Amino acid sequence: AQSVAQPEDQVNVAEGNPLTVKCTYSVSGNPYLFWYVQYPNRGLQFLLKYITGDNLVKGSYGFEAEFNKSQTSFHLKKPSALVSDSALYFCAVSPRGGNNRLAFGKGNQVVVIP
């Protein structure tokens, strides 16, 4: 069965500094990897995905993520954090695509300090 680990409960970063949210996964076969963001009182919103190809994928709002097969990681990054990036971030994995059963991590609360 697939699983995701997001080791940190909360990530604090100063506005303008680089932001990294960590994710490691376990899955049989080739992974389909996703990052979602959740703002207060809203549903999860898709940020970016890795399916195949270039290990560095770019997504919405200036976010990017790096797929590392040997380390089974898919860390989310943003070069310069904004206060508006404060939210809950979820990593998810599936062996068969985003519209099949996904395994979600527990989520990481990101706090960007002005």
Place this chain on the structure above:
Amino acid sequence: DARVTQTPRHKVTEMGQEVTMRCQPILGHNTVFWYRQTMMQGLELLAYFRNRAPLDDSGMPKDRFSAEMPDATLATLKIQPSEPRDSAVYFCASGVPSQGSQPQHFGDGTRLSIL
């Protein structure tokens, strides 16, 4: 933009009452997922459907929860009788499995409080 619509957005009711939550998936999406989010357990998959047939409902307490898709435009999640421990935010998501590279699309949830 096409969106998944959930109703009601908020529901407060007393223990023992029946609760029905509704979801309208994005037109053309034939897979529907139900999730529950709590502080303690995080995001849990309760059940999911494809072409209106249940594929997996192992995450759902069978004695009080039921999920159905009366038609392609409506999915329902019912709790009867409700208990305080059911208080959570319930999300619906939809997608198209043939487009495996595409993400699930989430609604904004139903915030349920059982008193």
